Amino acid sequence: MGTPVGVVGDDGLADVLRDAGVAVERGRDGAVPNTDRVVAVGEDAVAAVARAEGDPLVLPVAAGRGVRSVPRDDAVAAVSGLAEARVESHPVLRVTMPDGTVEQAFWDVTLVTADAARISEFTVASTADRIGQFRADGVVIATAAGSPGYAHRVGGPILAPSEQAVVAPIAPFATDPDHWVLPADGLSALVERDEATVKLLVDDHISRPVSYQERITISLGSPVRTAVVDESRSRFE
Template identity: 60%
Template sequence: MSDSAVGVVGDPAVGDRLREAGASVVAGTVDSVPQTERVVAVGETAVRAVAVADGDPLVVPVAAGRGVRSVARESAPAAVAGLADARVEAHPLFDIATAGSAVGTAMYDVTAVTAEAARISEYAVETATDVVGQFRADGVTLATAAGSPGYARRIGGPVLAPSGSVGVIAPIAPFQTNPDHWVVSLDGLSVSVERDEATVTLYVDGEAAGTVACHDSVTVQRTGTVRLAVVPESLSRFQ
């Protein structure tokens, strides 16, 4: 393996496996990401932590889901050994704000959903240039390509290959028999709550980020990119 050190976040056991294979390893955590040129991130939470931290490392996702073309834990040494020939896949990051206040950075998805069971609200979605739709539903998910194989897929959205800022808009349990799903640019997109019938909670990459008041908007703006390594050990996002 290369003498260049590789950071490891998310699972010390993977770091031990890399050391046994001859790699120089710098251990880190989701709160303290190593400042190395290459970082192995184990699990979805670790990938996101590395993505939003300072620096621009090449990230090797391990056991982190289809959307980021993970490698299996046992394949991590081979993946790191082959990084010199890796293809780089770029995934966008988005700043999320509500009522004009920043609430987080998304790599995977943003979800607005009614906090009470059996309650629905009404949502309006607009891109920077067009009105997408208005619908009554339990909520709505905006998923990036990295997030598209996750919750958005379970509620009927397609799985996307990375392509700029394109993402999926998927209503959650909409009050209609044949709901639309849209594939649009998420950069500049906004979602507003149009009826004051229930509390709407906002989640950014699965973490609660506050509530959305009636007639307030959630806005999405591209803020950067994370570079992910694709090697022969990387799994398909479509299988």
């Protein structure tokens, strides 16, 4: 049977792998098994692995193209090929709140107005410079893994794995808005207008409201290692 492979996000796939002769350890109630290799099914499962302790090699299954995931039907063959996998490294964002609380994001961090048809004003900066100030419904800061997701839908480019981030305004007031590709470490976003409630989302999880003149800052946490095998899909297709 060999060393167990952890499975997070799909008990049915865990049964399929076990029936194929793979030693499996299931993740229960969102917990990530303490195994050297983890099959993470879906975007939420990949994000859960990123937040957990340890440094497993992660095989993303049906988790989008940002991490070159494997179709669910090909998971058994992909697990069999893990010994020859190429490894990609994906950064994790450490998001520090105004009160010092820290959360971690694998895909993206979003500031967005809570009410429809309400805009606010945001400033994005790095440790070296002020990048831009704009009126919009919000702003998304996406990792390279998250760049094919919401950031791309609002006009951002798709990035290959790196420590850079895509910064894109959401429904900006300007008709020709800028989008930026910037080093993720040291980015910050500030709410500049006291006219609408702004909420913070960390990987689509609503974290907390962010008030006028409150700033969130971003640094880099421990990266996630993902496996690229023959069955992995391209991030650019």
